[in-house]
């Protein structure tokens with residue numbers, strides 16, 4: 001496993017321990033999840049290079065439907081192997097708590113991988129839909145958290161200035177909250193429909209466990 005994903009301090013790890021605390025920033029890291037994530041990231045990047053070289057063209061995300069025809073052009077064997085390696089590594093990594101940025105990139109990679117494999121009958125289309133919805137949910141949560149911070153920071157001004165300046169932000173917050181409710185419901189339903197044996201451990205910003 002590489003340096004700390006939060007502060008980039010060097011980490012010394014023995015395989016015997018389950019958790020390690022970063023000497024730089026104090027973040028607790030799950031060793032097996034971090035190792036799986038590092039391996040996976042490498043496999044995924046390799047797959048992306050292969051996909052570029054093979055000129056794999058996918059329908060744009062907006063036009064993607066989970067029930068896409070399963071007759072998309074076959075993928076190169078090496079590419080399928082790299083995707084499957086990344087896919088199984090991510091399953092392991094996501095079963096433990098990762099740091100927020102890794103969680104989002106892990107889920108995004110899962111969305112990309114299953115989006116490639118599902119139309120070719122190599123992953124379930126429900127799963128592709130699930131990871132995509134989850135990636136959007138986490139992105140919305142990030143934007144909402146940033147917005148709440150901005151709104152809180154502006155609270156020292158007079159109420160009138162505050163009200164005028166914060167109006168578009170409050171409007172945006174309402175939109176995000178309603179999008180979030182919809183996405184959360186969608187993700188829950190998909191998770192139930194898939195029936196994961198070991199569902200991913202997703203830590204949601206702004207939602208107390």
Ligand SMILES: [Zn+2]
Nearest residue numbers: 004007022025
């Ligand atoms: Zn650190």
